[in-house]
Amino acid sequence: MAKAVKKKNIRKTKRTFSSPFNIYWSKKNYLLLALGIAVIVIGYIFMSMGSWNSFPSLFISPVLLIIGYLIILPASILYKTKKEEENKEGQEIASGKS
16 A cells, blocks of 8 residues: 655745836837837738739838838837936946946
């Protein structure tokens, strides 16, 4: 017969995890991200208009897609307000880090 194994009583603690993006991302970052996605979707809509060699498909669509992918999306990731940067620098100076 198998031995009965006693289960250890482990205290269950409720852990709350907060998003790591709350520290870095503000409302402006999310708005820029939404704007970038909207520009990309509009670019793909222009790409689907008309035949493959139409003006919107060949000229407007690539410009919108480049703006969305290479300018707006990276800007939404890299954007920081000056207040956050100043606070960070002030805290580093106060703590003795240089």
